[in-house]
Amino acid sequence: MSEDNSGVTAETVKKIARLSRLHVEPDRLEFLADEMNGLLAWIEQLGEVDVTGVEPMTSAVEMAAPMRKDEITDGGVRDKVLANAPKTEAGYFVVPRSVE
Amino acid sequence: MSDLTKLSLEAALAGLKAREFSSVEITKAHIDACMDAADLNAFVTTDFTNAMKSAESSDAKLAKGEGGALEGAPLGIKDLFCTEGVKTTAGSKILGDFTPQYESTVTANMKADGMVMLGKLNLDEFAMGSSNETSYYGSVINPWRKDEDLVPGGSSGGSASAVAANICLGATATDTGGSIRQPASFTGTTGIKPTYGRCSRWGVVAFASSLDQAGPITRTVKDSAIMLQSMAGYDAKDSTSINKELPDFAAACDKGVKGMKIGIPKEYTMDGMPKEIEDLWQQGIKWLEECGAEIVHVSLPHTKYALPAYYIVAPAEASSNLARYDGMRYGERVEGDNLYDTYERTRAEGFGKEVRRRIMMGTYVLSAGYYDAYYLQAQKVRTKIADDFKRAWEKCDALLTPTCPSAAFAVGREVNDPVTMYLNDIFTVTANLAGLPAMSVPAALDNNGLPLGLQIIGRALDEETVFAASSALEKCAEFTAKPEKWWV
Amino acid sequence: MFTAKRVADKKDWLSGRDHDWEIILGLEIHAQVASNSKLFSGAATEFGAEPNTQVSLVDAAMPGMLPVVNAFCIEQAVRTGLGLNAQINLYSRFDRKNYFYPDLPQGYQISQFEFPIVGEGEIEITPESKNGDGEPCIVGIERLHLEQDAGKSIHDLSPDETYVDLNRSGVCLMEIVSKPDMRTPEEASAYVEKIRGIVRALGTCDGDMEKGNLRADVNVSVRKPGGELGTRCEIKNVNSMRFIRQAINYEARRQIDILEAGGEIHQETRLFDNKKGETRSMRSKEDAHDYRYFPDPDLLPIKITDKYIDDIRADMPELPDARAARFVEQYGIPAYDAAILTDDKAKGDFYERLVSTGAKSRDAKIAANWMMGDLFGALNKASIDLDDSPVNSDGLGGLLDLIGDKTISGKIAKDVFEKMFEGGAKTKESAGEIVERDGLKQVTDTGAIEKMVQDVIDANADQAAKVADNPRLIGFFVGQVMKASGGKANPQAVNEILRKKLGL
Ligand SMILES: [Mg+2]
Numbered sequence A: 001m002s003e004d005n006s007g008v009t010a011e012t013v014k015k016i017a018r019l020s021r022l023h024v025e026p027d028r029l030e031f032l033a034d035e036m037n038g039l040l041a042w043i044e045q046l047g048e049v050d051v052t053g054v055e056p057m058t059s060a061v062e063m064a065a066p067m068r069k070d071e072i073t074d075g076g077v078r079d080k081v082l083a084n085a086p087k088t089e090a091g092y093f094v095v096p097r098s099v100e
Numbered sequence B: 001m002s003d004l005t006k007l008s009l010e011a012a013l014a015g016l017k018a019r020e021f022s023s024v025e026i027t028k029a030h031i032d033a034c035m036d037a038a039d040l041n042a043f044v045t046t047d048f049t050n051a052m053k054s055a056e057s058s059d060a061k062l063a064k065g066e067g068g069a070l071e072g073a074p075l076g077i078k079d080l081f082c083t084e085g086v087k088t089t090a091g092s093k094i095l096g097d098f099t100p101q102y103e104s105t106v107t108a109n110m111k112a113d114g115m116v117m118l119g120k121l122n123l124d125e126f127a128m129g130s131s132n133e134t135s136y137y138g139s140v141i142n143p144w145r146k147d148e149d150l151v152p153g154g155s156s157g158g159s160a161s162a163v164a165a166n167i168c169l170g171a172t173a174t175d176t177g178g179s180i181r182q183p184a185s186f187t188g189t190t191g192i193k194p195t196y197g198r199c200s201r202w203g204v205v206a207f208a209s210s211l212d213q214a215g216p217i218t219r220t221v222k223d224s225a226i227m228l229q230s231m232a233g234y235d236a237k238d239s240t241s242i243n244k245e246l247p248d249f250a251a252a253c254d255k256g257v258k259g260m261k262i263g264i265p266k267e268y269t270m271d272g273m274p275k276e277i278e279d280l281w282q283q284g285i286k287w288l289e290e291c292g293a294e295i296v297h298v299s300l301p302h303t304k305y306a307l308p309a310y311y312i313v314a315p316a317e318a319s320s321n322l323a324r325y326d327g328m329r330y331g332e333r334v335e336g337d338n339l340y341d342t343y344e345r346t347r348a349e350g351f352g353k354e355v356r357r358r359i360m361m362g363t364y365v366l367s368a369g370y371y372d373a374y375y376l377q378a379q380k381v382r383t384k385i386a387d388d389f390k391r392a393w394e395k396c397d398a399l400l401t402p403t404c405p406s407a408a409f410a411v412g413r414e415v416n417d418p419v420t421m422y423l424n425d426i427f428t429v430t431a432n433l434a435g436l437p438a439m440s441v442p443a444a445l446d447n448n449g450l451p452l453g454l455q456i457i458g459r460a461l462d463e464e465t466v467f468a469a470s471s472a473l474e475k476c477a478e479f480t481a482k483p484e485k486w487w488v
Numbered sequence C: 001m002f003t004a005k006r007v008a009d010k011k012d013w014l015s016g017r018d019h020d021w022e023i024i025l026g027l028e029i030h031a032q033v034a035s036n037s038k039l040f041s042g043a044a045t046e047f048g049a050e051p052n053t054q055v056s057l058v059d060a061a062m063p064g065m066l067p068v069v070n071a072f073c074i075e076q077a078v079r080t081g082l083g084l085n086a087q088i089n090l091y092s093r094f095d096r097k098n099y100f101y102p103d104l105p106q107g108y109q110i111s112q113f114e115f116p117i118v119g120e121g122e123i124e125i126t127p128e129s130k131n132g133d134g135e136p137c138i139v140g141i142e143r144l145h146l147e148q149d150a151g152k153s154i155h156d157l158s159p160d161e162t163y164v165d166l167n168r169s170g171v172c173l174m175e176i177v178s179k180p181d182m183r184t185p186e187e188a189s190a191y192v193e194k195i196r197g198i199v200r201a202l203g204t205c206d207g208d209m210e211k212g213n214l215r216a217d218v219n220v221s222v223r224k225p226g227g228e229l230g231t232r233c234e235i236k237n238v239n240s241m242r243f244i245r246q247a248i249n250y251e252a253r254r255q256i257d258i259l260e261a262g263g264e265i266h267q268e269t270r271l272f273d274n275k276k277g278e279t280r281s282m283r284s285k286e287d288a289h290d291y292r293y294f295p296d297p298d299l300l301p302i303k304i305t306d307k308y309i310d311d312i313r314a315d316m317p318e319l320p321d322a323r324a325a326r327f328v329e330q331y332g333i334p335a336y337d338a339a340i341l342t343d344d345k346a347k348g349d350f351y352e353r354l355v356s357t358g359a360k361s362r363d364a365k366i367a368a369n370w371m372m373g374d375l376f377g378a379l380n381k382a383s384i385d386l387d388d389s390p391v392n393s394d395g396l397g398g399l400l401d402l403i404g405d406k407t408i409s410g411k412i413a414k415d416v417f418e419k420m421f422e423g424g425a426k427t428k429e430s431a432g433e434i435v436e437r438d439g440l441k442q443v444t445d446t447g448a449i450e451k452m453v454q455d456v457i458d459a460n461a462d463q464a465a466k467v468a469d470n471p472r473l474i475g476f477f478v479g480q481v482m483k484a485s486g487g488k489a490n491p492q493a494v495n496e497i498l499r500k501k502l503g504l
């Protein structure tokens, strides 16, 4: 199937996995490419629909955004914010070093 | 007292109010039933100790003639709703022992109305699935079965299974592409996905924000009306919440369909669909006609594009919504060699196969060079689907369709074939794309003795018509079958 | 998208091996909206709080948490847009910009991509030049959009871990994007100064660069004068006017060196190291950028009306340009002085209080000179903001009054000012009190001056004899008398009496 819709290659999967921050073993790349091509082949039929002049639907509710007043109504809940953290120290989240 | 588990929610609430039995008694009966039904794997987490405490406090209120609309009723909560102090998993490993420090608006509404929460019900991981086989906490088993274990449908499979097996009087569920209605259809229960914006999404783990909507799964149409009344309502914390007063849903159930125009969309059929489902649909048409409805034939020409559009929009939103599960602030962190590695291992090991598949698809369709061809095209097709409905509403007040193209299937049968699995939602997904209310009502058993549902779709904000038509169907169908209790 | 038609003045070209170069500069300014609460949550925005104490569950991106727009932030964006003479869009939208970083809890930043709230506009800037008088030029505004700030990563609390504070996470920023219309480091810093002045005048942002409430990303490229645009590099988060100029000078030279050596410029994000005065590459090589923008499905479009915009317009304060024009008209000061005194709201307010408070209105030109010279000089040297100046407008005004009524000379006034500035907030001594305490009052009593003059003439009799032939020697005598009086003698009176006595 992947030959017909050669959109997704192992290289594409690698790039997408990286953007998604998902580790993929190298020996799975081909399989995942085939699988994605299978799904895309099915999805391609959307291209049949003539959408000239059609606005995209970004929400199921036809309203403008409601807005709130600029008031401090939240925060001051550090215990709750940190309650589920894998690691904290001195009120901070502690994460793997993000710079070299 | 064991028959307390067989009551409808409506009857149980009446009995509680009349003090025919106490909340402690009916809660205890359900806890016993839950424990007997461990084989169904309907719960991820039970909270019986707190349930008994709430039951006691409900009894105190009821004794004084007080209490809310759900006072003392033992109910289950899909484990996608964050519940303060009670572990919430979304059916995923990645959340680890995540214990929310907050309560979702929907469950807060129900608690304010006196619900007794039995625990958190199993579901497909992050609500992604149509068979409840993608849960990290194992497959849920359908109480209906022939010779083999059947799936309850998904993603609200735990909710549907629990209600069908009489271990909860009712349960919350969510529906992004059919996740309330398809499992309801598979388990002989009733479920409604209300208009998008009726139930607050605040505190509900997000799958696809523009499609997700909470609703109940119950044993009767009236029960759904009672539960939805409590769950729904405007919430300023959800920008997509609709600020309109709720109608009296229960009252709407008794309105009847006399003079109502019911549309029959010719596109709601599928190659290979069992004849029984086609026949049941025809039967449904007859029933409504007999009740005084006028049948009109309508066309929703873009129906066949709904599912592919959905499988672009939903994964796209999901790929972004699930980015927050990174092991930094909560959930399970898998330490790697460096930050990138930690991200990639945490997410690769924390998410299951189907979730990873959808994140990848979603990332792909949003990525540079593909956005217009996929995402934008899908959003435009979505507009066309919504327009199809708008045109239909010029001719009718509600639509009648089958809920699903099949009855419940065997565990493991479709799990490795994504497209076949996705086709389960072919008749339900249109209502999500257009944001419309839609309900599944159990209508018959198929040749194998498995339940089948019919679906009513209504105009946006017109749940009243949906309840009225569903109620009429329910009366005509006289569906009283229950699964044989094999699990004790 | 961008074109850069204007060619820099020849004097601003950088010399090269084979030909000269011109610098092309475009800026993105992130200005924090002066709101009490965050763009999408009710948590406070106050600077300097304990880590993670100003974080709501929304800001920490807990499961199921949802954003709700802060109306005040929308209003400030519109107000600022009007201040930039820009197009205000009735329809705008929030999009998600997807990328992973530990201080970005959602895994995406909510920003405006396709439909910003403010479109094109333009402002006039007056860059400083060496002779202290700049040519005004026009800088185009591409857009202004709203977005969330990220949290803060702290790398120096542990050798192998990063600490994350989410207090800033979700704070509302206005990103103001210029067109690539600037050609010199001075123009770039004048542009930032101008934007800062506008947002401060409007009250939409406090403009505090030290706290990071206003920071600039500078896009730098070089080209052959008037030639084809080069590849640009973006220098992130430069947080003072001086650093902006330093960073540009360094970066332009770096790019020229690479190009002249036959190399290529790679588009990248760079960081300015203000200790070394260098820019360096920020992102690692393999990091793919693909932000996958799409409309945030948790939010609905922002729709405003013409009436909404008109109401804000009707409520606009006087902006720096208008104020400068008024200063020229009303106080009769030069345009250049007026521009400097109005580029920041606090300066203009100070000046107006200085000139027009008190019984007698003060000499506007002298007031301007004192502010721009002595006061700004002292503040600069001590790195103190005008708002925190130890000498306030009343204090300086009191000093000017003493000069005005000839209680002290201009020279003595400088000493008094120094004392006021040093003693400052602590002692709160007025100019009058210092003059009184230190006996600095100008001696105008002609009798006393006559005595001093006579003493000096007597002590320098031989010099006095030469005065008739060499009138310039009078300067020597003035100096001696002033010295004898400790600077307190009225110099005019000294002059007159000397002339009389020496027979000139
Ligand atoms: Mg489903």
Ligand SMILES: [Zn+2]
Pocket: C030, C147, C175
């Ligand atoms: Zn920005």
